[in-house]
Amino acid sequence: MSPTQHTPGGARPRLKLGIRPAAEAAVRAGHPWIYDESIRRQNREGETGEIAVVYDRRDRFLALGLYDPDSPLRLRVLHAGAPQRIDADWWRRRLEDALARREGIADAATDCLRLVNGESDGWPGLVLDRYGDALVLKLYSPVWLPRLDEIVDLFQNRLSPACVVLRLGRNIADRAAAYGLSDGSILRGAGPGGPVVVHESGLRFEADVLRGQKTGFFLDQRENRRRVESLARGAEVLNAFSFSGGFSLYAARGGAKTVTDLDISEHALAAARRNFGLNLDCPAVAACVHRTEQADAFVWLARAAPASFDLVVVDPPSLAKREAERAGAIRAYRRLNADAIRLLRRGGLLVAASCSAHVSESEFFGAVREAARASGRRVEEVAASGHAPDHPASFAEARYLKCLFLRFR
Numbered sequence: 158m159s160p161t162q163h164t165p166g167g168a169r170p171r172l173k174l175g176i177r178p179a180a181e182a183a184v185r186a187g188h189p190w191i192y193d194e195s196i197r198r199q200n201r202e203g204e205t206g207e208i209a210v211v212y213d214r215r216d217r218f219l220a221l222g223l224y225d226p227d228s229p230l231r232l233r234v235l236h237a238g239a240p241q242r243i244d245a246d247w248w249r250r251r252l253e254d255a256l257a258r259r260e261g262i263a264d265a266a267t268d269c270l271r272l273v274n275g276e277s278d279g280w281p282g283l284v285l286d287r288y289g290d291a292l293v294l295k296l297y298s299p300v301w302l303p304r305l306d307e308i309v310d311l312f313q314n315r316l317s318p319a320c321v322v323l324r325l326g327r328n329i330a331d332r333a334a335a336y337g338l339s340d341g342s343i344l345r346g347a348g349p350g351g352p353v354v355v356h357e358s359g360l361r362f363e364a365d366v367l368r369g370q371k372t373g374f375f376l377d378q379r380e381n382r383r384r385v386e387s388l389a390r391g392a393e394v395l396n397a398f399s400f401s402g403g404f405s406l407y408a409a410r411g412g413a414k415t416v417t418d419l420d421i422s423e424h425a426l427a428a429a430r431r432n433f434g435l436n437l438d439c440p441a442v443a444a445c446v447h448r449t450e451q452a453d454a455f456v457w458l459a460r461a462a463p464a465s466f467d468l469v470v471v472d473p474p475s476l477a478k479r480e481a482e483r484a485g486a487i488r489a490y491r492r493l494n495a496d497a498i499r500l501l502r503r504g505g506l507l508v509a510a511s512c513s514a515h516v517s518e519s520e521f522f523g524a525v526r527e528a529a530r531a532s533g534r535r536v537e538e539v540a541a542s543g544h545a546p547d548h549p550a551s552f553a554e555a556r557y558l559k560c561l562f563l564r565f566r
């Protein structure tokens with residue numbers, strides 16, 4: 158049997174775990190992770206991706222999850238509550254639930270959407286994104302590797318994509334290599350061979366589904382980009398940490414006079430220029446002056462001339478990759494946004510975003526509001542937002558995205 162056809166847990170007794178009371182309470186409350194230190198007993202060694210049964214302290218059924226012997230995050234919970242049989246029909250229903258949750262989210266002019274958002278959709282460590290007629294499956298845990306064929310068949314049969322692309326999170330490349338898989342592998346259909354062009358709110362964007370960050374595009378900012386469009390008329394816009402110009406195209410269509418994309422990556426800026434090129438049939442985009450600046454935004458923002466923009470978007474990559482970096486990240490957000498505020502003219506708008514999961518919403522909003530207060534200017538809060546509806550977040554660790562819109566008089 159090839160490794161991809163192998164479903165672990167075959168003829169042996171079920172893998173059973175007893176867990177500590179604190180973990181039991183967390184699982185009952187819907188938390189999807191059980192760490193190694195929470196396991197107080199276990200009937201045998203388990204294999205990667207094997208389904209384990211979790212018992213409470215009175216030896217009653219508590220949950221089912223996917224086991225990972227090599228990670229401190231030992232079990233990813235699939236189901237908690239009454240006992241259930243996990244078979245093909247169970248997986249099918251689980252996919253239907255995720256799809257039903259997204260009904261009506263994508264308008265007719267949007268063909269890129271997150272269909273499955275990991276733990277929060279009951280698929281721990283797995284993300285499924287639709288990019289036009291391509292599906293991108295991103296794995297953040299090796300627990301899916303042994304049953305990859307089964308679930309990819311399910312996705313293929315239900316969604317009929319032209320192709321399914323596999324993307325791998327950090328640390329699982331070696332595990333995937335044992336199955337003959339690597340980041341960018343084509344699992345079904347013919348691969349796109351390069352970036353694909355997708356539509357978001359009627360705008361065209363290229364998405365590098367084979368190699369790009371995340372799964373090729375930052376789908377999570379869709380709603381915030383739409384809001385920027387509604388606030389950009391006549392503005393000179395700076396899009397700091399622009400990536401491929403997502404916010405910029407919306408601003409341009411919303412009537413911005415000029416848009417400057419600022420990113421450290423020339424590759425990202427080249428994509429932003431191509432994305433403008435893809436949308437020149439829109440008169441507002443064609444009329445907007447598009448500039449790119451390749452620079453370290455932390456340095457550039459601190460040095461730029463004051464009062465030179467009407468709208469500044471600041472959407473840096475995660476500044477706290479682990480808990481120990483949290484305090485430093487909060488300080489960095491405060492400084493970065495203080496610099497951005499300095500660049501705003503009277504009546505200017507700051508759009509401050511954070512994708513650091515280790516920095517909470519109140520910590521981030523607190524840092525931006527502090528920078529606003531310190532500017533001594535009159536500030537009006539326009540909007541505060543979090544996750545797009547196709548990126549549900551069912552537990553604290555999954556809530557990473559927050560965005561604050563502030564108007565400065």
Ligand code: SAH
Binds near residue numbers: 422453
């Ligand atoms: N707002 C974007 C996503 C931003 S992702 C969107 O809506 O699509 C973060 C971007 O920050 C990446 O493109 C990365 O290249 C860029 N980046 C990382 N460090 C940077 C730095 N020090 N200065 C400028 N850009 C940086």
